[in-house]
Amino acid sequence: MAARADDARVWRAPSIIDVAREAGVSAQTVSRVANGMDIVRPATREKVLAAMDRLGYRPNSAARALKSGRFRTLGVIMSGLSSYGNMRTLEAIANEASRAGYSLALTPLWTIAQAGLAGAFVRLAEQAVDGVLVVLEAHDLHDSDLAHIAGIPAVVVTAGGSQPYPTVDIDQAQGARLATEHLLGLGHRTVWHISGPEDSFSARDRAASWEATLRAHDREVPPVLHGDWSAASGHAAGLRLAADPSVTAVFAANDEMALGAMRALREAGRIVPDDVSVVGFDDMDMAADFQPPLTTVHQYFDRVGTAAVEMLVDRIEHRGEAGQGLVPTELVVRASTAPSRR
Template structure:
């Protein structure tokens, strides 16, 4: 780029920088600037860098609205979710962002402050004001149904949920298979029954895991202990663990997530019980920290990266009108055997 070439913008002028301004500064055509802005590979490297330098110097930002009128898409995916406090939601969102970026799409996050009908309806109403081509919903389907949602024309939807049925395209981990593996592992070790610390009652994932735990014990002809209900937190696991430590027949516990399993480990330690000598514990999630628990936690692995990838893949297939399977796509789960489980005490 010539060192003495002057910017086409006069000092003090505060108008939006145009593609023509970038072209004039870079010494190329507006068509070349358009190709660089849209990521076309047909522009040679030196010219591309020249255009990008001009864009940075002028503070040029592509006009997404104009691009949408020309190409019929905004290249943006909306993500509606209730909370980032749970590991599953945060790691799924992280994967969605990464895979969307790899496809050249940006993410617009639309949080639902309160998980009520009005809250969900308000989030979808905002879609009318936002430039998105598709929506990925990370929340319970019953909230989505209760809001009597009307989507903007042409907006495609994928739901991250285990109970969407035939009403929505769904991506989720195989909750039932994971819960069966966890319960069966403890039964096969010789425990006479398995206690369960479930997640919140309003969570379909928690209910699917609890239902499968119960069915697995019944199929094995073993008694089903009273279900204990937590809230996904380590504190709730600790509180329930203090109670289970007083149960003389409690030698095995399946926790519905790793955080509650961590609380159980602390509670049993506080009560003088050794894991896994006195009681075995299995979690669900396979958090990166699970290997650092004392002892390292046996748990069910959820592949959140694959969930995010499938969400983006399926919703973009809808946007591009490409053929795909309709219904639920289940990402496999598997048991990771570590040191928190063993046969029951003699």
């Protein structure tokens, strides 16, 4: 058997020579099939592929990389895996990378906190990647990091703002405007806001758009309540809002904080949406199962991940010019919002 090296039956991986012998063709023909060249006759190609399958042969990716200059691997640097958005984005990146014929090498940034982004790039370079997807927020990127990004094809995901490097982002401002205008359109005099962390670009952009929308409609801008994306922080903010009878509409910067706020309002005897309307942001899978079902801003994380991989692969394979991609949001209206009774 080709996979047995000697009488001791020590296993070794089948070689290109083994496949050639099994298929009754030359090693050069096997090499052409393994590298996807289209100059091999279909019948011969099928014979070679069948021999590969019988022997369990897998092309030597390292050797192919040395020959082609490509490793068919994309690096991913990610600041966190716990958030709903990052997990959905990573899932889309993995799916699109696989479809394009690339594998992923993931480097969670918190595992090398002291080395920072520069250390993450060094680690990925050691793993021989063709390009890098950086899933970070704008405040995590510094001028010194740009030199590392410039040295290898890279796309930054959800970086926000106008950046001097290729980015793909959710239209955060549009989503916050849709949420705020929805509540104003229901007759609420103003809209209170539970924001995410102050050091988060997404949170800052949503809060800025909320404020700008209120001002554009000549409405009072209440003070912002800051959370940390968790339901617990939304609950704490909700307790403060529940104590103010003038509060009739709340826009939370994510669904988890909206969930916590609705629990606090319920505990205080404020009925959602009869007394207070609540809008979230994300459209988590369970948002429709909240009590009541949550009106929220849907983010197309799948489109973000797919667009980022497409942009990066185009840069790698075709030296494409990458700019800034912006993915729109959509307001999903459910039962947590209703016309104001005042």
